[in-house]
Amino acid sequence: MDDSRAPHGRTPRLGVLLVNLGSPQAPTPAAIRRYLREFLSDPRVIELPRILWLTILYLFVLPLRPRRIAKGYQAIWTAEGSPLAVHTRDLAKRLNKRLSDELPGPVTVDWAMRYGEPSVASKLEQLREAGAERLLVVPLYPQYSGSTTASVFDAVTRTLQGWRWVPDLRFITAYHDHPAYIAALADSLKAFEQASDQAAPPHLVMSFHGVPERYIEQGDPYFCHAHKTARLLAESMALQDQDYSVSFQSQFGKAKWVGPSTSETLQRLARDGVQRVRVICPGFAADCIETLEEIQIENADVFREAGGQTLEYVPALNASDRHVELMSELIRQHTSGWPERSNQDAQLDRSGVPERVERLGTH
Numbered sequence: 001m002d003d004s005r006a007p008h009g010r011t012p013r014l015g016v017l018l019v020n021l022g023s024p025q026a027p028t029p030a031a032i033r034r035y036l037r038e039f040l041s042d043p044r045v046i047e048l049p050r051i052l053w054l055t056i057l058y059l060f061v062l063p064l065r066p067r068r069i070a071k072g073y074q075a076i077w078t079a080e081g082s083p084l085a086v087h088t089r090d091l092a093k094r095l096n097k098r099l100s101d102e103l104p105g106p107v108t109v110d111w112a113m114r115y116g117e118p119s120v121a122s123k124l125e126q127l128r129e130a131g132a133e134r135l136l137v138v139p140l141y142p143q144y145s146g147s148t149t150a151s152v153f154d155a156v157t158r159t160l161q162g163w164r165w166v167p168d169l170r171f172i173t174a175y176h177d178h179p180a181y182i183a184a185l186a187d188s189l190k191a192f193e194q195a196s197d198q199a200a201p202p203h204l205v206m207s208f209h210g211v212p213e214r215y216i217e218q219g220d221p222y223f224c225h226a227h228k229t230a231r232l233l234a235e236s237m238a239l240q241d242q243d244y245s246v247s248f249q250s251q252f253g254k255a256k257w258v259g260p261s262t263s264e265t266l267q268r269l270a271r272d273g274v275q276r277v278r279v280i281c282p283g284f285a286a287d288c289i290e291t292l293e294e295i296q297i298e299n300a301d302v303f304r305e306a307g308g309q310t311l312e313y314v315p316a317l318n319a320s321d322r323h324v325e326l327m328s329e330l331i332r333q334h335t336s337g338w339p340e341r342s343n344q345d346a347q348l349d350r351s352g353v354p355e356r357v358e359r360l361g362t363h
């Protein structure tokens, strides 16, 4: 059991951990297999009877899928690694600088991946070493889902179970309707519009990652969160019903997923004579295989094959100024008024402290 906290005398630090989903370490079948094994073994992600699912996973998914999707990862991979990891890292770096300048007390902003590297456990350990006695965990999922957000909660609390002295802990469960989030999305749409040479903006598709329909029936708020984000974004852009569609992408497995699916939506629009579409994926804080490959490459083909002309993809918030702005506002709101109960309070007036307390005291 780890039992140290910051040695007394050091100022207690606020630790902020941004957590994203995770990505393979390399765009190779072997690395993808390692990543999928961890990801798809999480019972929060696949809610099938364990033995049944593990049989499918080991007999079919892990032997076949990594090779099938490796090309997709190779198409989006950057010199610095997986886009999801690169953007998440850059966002954390920029936030660390910004909040260190702005917040009154010491702060460290860092990032971790729920699956793969850098792990939640290793980053929590580092924050503890740095004296972070207050900890704010920010899963980078605007819309809550048990399959994503709650799984980050599991990873954090599993690590803390091994600590003797746990930090003061706060956890952001969702920010799907936060005005700063909606403003950031609207701002990136407007910037995209200004850069475009077309007079009228094209039909907007708001595409969210899907989840199995059964999860929603059983009480997961994800579908409602996604629709609320879409409505608020449409309102802030003054869009009429016919100007935009809401759809769900990245279906996985045989179960029925929430719909309508993004590719069917694009086919329907093309059949209805829509020539140009603009796609935004508000549920993805950072670009990744699901946006850069599935939307920008695959679904652009789907749209053209159905008779459409151009699909423009609006990049995720990534490490942009508007994302830094949104995150610093969220973090400020969730940490303001957080009392500094700390080791410093425990620096007792030692007069009259019994010898045994003096000897064992961690103060």
Ligand SMILES: C=CC1=C(C)c2cc3[nH]c(cc4nc(cc5[nH]c(cc1n2)c(C)c5CCC(=O)O)C(CCC(=O)O)=C4C)c(C)c3C=C
Residues within 6 Å of the ligand: 021, 022, 023, 024, 044, 045, 046, 065, 069, 082, 084, 141, 145, 147, 148, 209, 210, 211, 212, 250, 252, 283, 284, 287, 288, 289, 290
């Ligand atoms: C943004 C929210 C996400 C939800 C909700 C979500 C649910 C969910 N995903 C799968 C299966 C897969 N997802 C994969 C990739 C992936 N998923 C998200 C986000 C959400 N998933 C991100 C950010 C990524 C990208 C990772 C990257 O490396 O770029 C994959 C891996 C790729 C593939 O094999 O197609 C799978 C598998 C399920 C089953 C699920 C809901 C239960």
Ligand SMILES: [Fe+2]
Residues within 6 Å of the ligand: 209, 250
């Ligand atoms: Fe996913």
Ligand SMILES: [Fe+2]
Residues within 6 Å of the ligand: 250, 289, 290, 294
């Ligand atoms: Fe996918």
